[in-house]
Structure formats: structure tokens, C-alpha cells
Amino acid sequence: MKKKHFSLIVGLSLLLLLGGCDAALIDPQGQVGEQQLTLILTAFGLMMIVVIPVIVMTILFAWRYRENGEATYTPDWAHSNAIETVVWFIPFVIIAFLAWLTWQTSHSLDPHKPLESDVAPLEIQAVSLDWKWLFIYPEQGIATVNEVAFPAGVPVHFRVSSGTVMNSFFIPALGSQIYAMAGMDNDVHLVADDPGTYFGRSVHYSGAGFSGMTFDAISTTDEGFDEWVNKVKESSKTLTFPEEYYVLAEPTRNHPVEYFSEASPELYTQILESFHGGSGGSQQEKHGEQGGDHQGTPMSAEAAE
Structure with missing residues (x-):
């Protein structure tokens, strides 16, 4: 009787655990x-x-050859073509x-292969930071943190990089994760068939605030996307490189959604070049090596040298 109760408890526990799984x-x-x-x-x-x-x-x-079974005893059998x-x-x-x-x-x-569509793709630049996602819209001249929006049915070309340690960009409902690495311009092409809000996150451990490194991917109608862009443009915040960017890049946990009505058109390129000694100086010199202890803790410029 106890064994039956134990089996029932184990079975129910497994069902409860599976019930919390993301079925995206x-x-x-x-x-x-x-x-x-x-x-x-x-x-x-x-x-x-x-x-x-x-x-x-x-x-x-096991049943046929059990003890006292009726199977034929053939001790000399060794091979069957x-x-x-x-x-x-x-x-x-x-x-x-x-x-x-x-x-x-x-x-x-192939995540780098553009999707076949009669509609021109929308480019969105995604940069992983400690511990949040920065999304830059070069065509609209805006930027957001931990929220990204795009029209349903429109292919989205995500250019993905990192301003800190390596992360992985993933919206499970849309498919294809891609790595975000400092100084590297990676990309992935995705599209949402219908309007909705989908869960996105980093799926590569990057330190103490990793669990809160999530974002909402909002698929809207064309009109809804225009309204969302106008809402972002109403923000009083702007994002330029390097001053305002490095303030944003400071490690934070469970960072709230944030809008920037203006973003430097060259912001994404400047972030990439900062790791190659390009314009604006090196990232390490400006901000230290974020994640140097694998927990996103900045290292001082003296220590980096």
C-alpha cells in the first residue's frame, strides 16, 4: 500500500513540474x-x-524466456541472418x-538567411548588457530596454551583439537563438505570423543577474506598431555614445522597461568599434571589463591594463 502511495506522489509531482514548463x-x-x-x-x-x-x-x-516458460530450449543457436x-x-x-x-x-x-517575403524587412539591433537587453531602431531613431516590438507578418532582421560577456538572444515562440558576443556583429531573421506578446530572454548564463535578463517581444498590427513607436518618442530620455550609453551599461538586476525617444544613428556601430579600438576608444578603457569575474562586475581601468 505504501508503494502505491509513493508512486502516486511521484507521478503527481512530475505532472506539477511539467506543468510549469514553457511550451513555446x-x-x-x-x-x-x-x-x-x-x-x-x-x-x-x-x-x-x-x-x-x-x-x-x-x-x-522477459515474458517468453521466463523461468518455467514454454520457449524452445536451443543451447547451440548462435546466428541468424x-x-x-x-x-x-x-x-x-x-x-x-x-x-x-x-x-x-x-x-x-540558417539564422543568417533572409526570409522570403514580399514585405521589406525591419532592422532591429539588439545589444546584451548586464543584465538587460538594449534594442535600437536605426530607421525610427529610437531605442528601448527589455521591450521590443515589430509588426506581425513583417520579417525582422535582428543584428545582435554584446556590450559585455557572451549571451544568447532567444524568442522561443519564433525560433532560432543566436549568440551575442562583444565586438561581433551577428544576426538572425525571424517573423511572427500573428499579433501577440512573446517571451524572450538570454539563454546563456552571464552572471548573478542572469535570471532577470528577460524581455517582451510584442508583435502588433501595422497601426499598432506606429502607435508604439510614437509612444517611445514621447519619452524625455535620449541615448548617445559614449556618455549616456555607459551609464545604461552599468550592471543592474531586473531592469524595468525603458524608452529612449532619440538614439544615435551610429550607436550600434560605435558599440562594436569600441571593442576594436575604433571611434570612442576601447570598451575596456571606457567601462572596464564587465563580467571579468563572470558576474558582470566591472574591472577598473588600471586593473584592465
Whole structure:
């Protein structure tokens, strides 16, 4: 009786744990996410071709060859061509198909590949900081922190970099994460099919404030996007490089959503060049090596030298 109660408690606990899981990966909201879900389900189905028969045969063999069973006793049996054929041929076919599928999807789902669309893409520049995300809209001349918006059905070209240690940019419902690295201009193309608010975050541990490094990705109608842009432009804050940028780049935890009505058109480029000794001096000289202790703690300029 105690064993039954224990099994029931374990089962209910697992259900409760699974109930808190983010199901965004299996509920995609864009064409990239849908293709990735198809890939996941296809690979899972191929694996089940092996897993299910193995489980069934394990149970059947245990039953058939149990003590006092009715199986024929054949102590001299050692080989079967039929069994060898099945054991080798089926896995070979599955592996060959998975290899082809991997090659095919590695190209079709390349995050750097622009999405086919009759609509011109919207460029948004994303910079990871300690511990927040800065989004720059070069065409609109605005910037935001921990909130990004774009029209549904419009391909979005995210240019991704980091002003600190390495992070990873990911909106699970839309698919394709991409690394954000200091001084590197990375990119990923995404699109949302319908209006909605989707969860985004960094999925690469970057220090003590990592758990709060999340943002809202808002997919709107065309009119809704224009209204959102106008709302951002009503802010009294501006963002220029280097003074205001370095103030923003200071480590903070659970940083609130913040709007900047004006952002320097060259801000993203200046952030990149700051790590290569370009205009504005080096990032390390200006702000110290953020994350030098893997917790986003700035290092002094003297220590950096």
C-alpha cells in the first residue's frame, strides 16, 4: 500500500513540474518556429522507430524466456541472418535519413538567411548588457530596454551583439537563438505570423543577474506598431555614445522597461568599434571589463591594463 502511495506522489509531482514548463517550442508563432517544430517531431518519430520496438521486445523476451516458460530450449543457436539484417539495416536507414535531414535543415534554417517575403524587412539591433537587453531602431531613431516590438507578418532582421560577456538572444515562440558576443556583429531573421506578446530572454548564463535578463517581444498590427513607436518618442530620455550609453551599461538586476525617444544613428556601430579600438576608444578603457569575474562586475581601468 505504501508503494502505491509513493508512486502516486511521484507521478503527481512530475505532472506539477511539467506543468510549469514553457511550451513555446511546441506552439510556434512564426514560420521559422514551425519549421523547427517539424524537424523536432520528425527526429523524434525516427527515434521512436527504434525505441518502441526495443521496449516491446524487452517485455516480450522477459515474458517468453521466463523461468518455467514454454520457449524452445536451443543451447547451440548462435546466428541468424534475418536478425542481423534487421539489426543493421534499419539503424543504417534511420541514420542516413537523419544525416540528410540535418544537412537540409542546416541550410534552410540558417539564422543568417533572409526570409522570403514580399514585405521589406525591419532592422532591429539588439545589444546584451548586464543584465538587460538594449534594442535600437536605426530607421525610427529610437531605442528601448527589455521591450521590443515589430509588426506581425513583417520579417525582422535582428543584428545582435554584446556590450559585455557572451549571451544568447532567444524568442522561443519564433525560433532560432543566436549568440551575442562583444565586438561581433551577428544576426538572425525571424517573423511572427500573428499579433501577440512573446517571451524572450538570454539563454546563456552571464552572471548573478542572469535570471532577470528577460524581455517582451510584442508583435502588433501595422497601426499598432506606429502607435508604439510614437509612444517611445514621447519619452524625455535620449541615448548617445559614449556618455549616456555607459551609464545604461552599468550592471543592474531586473531592469524595468525603458524608452529612449532619440538614439544615435551610429550607436550600434560605435558599440562594436569600441571593442576594436575604433571611434570612442576601447570598451575596456571606457567601462572596464564587465563580467571579468563572470558576474558582470566591472574591472577598473588600471586593473584592465
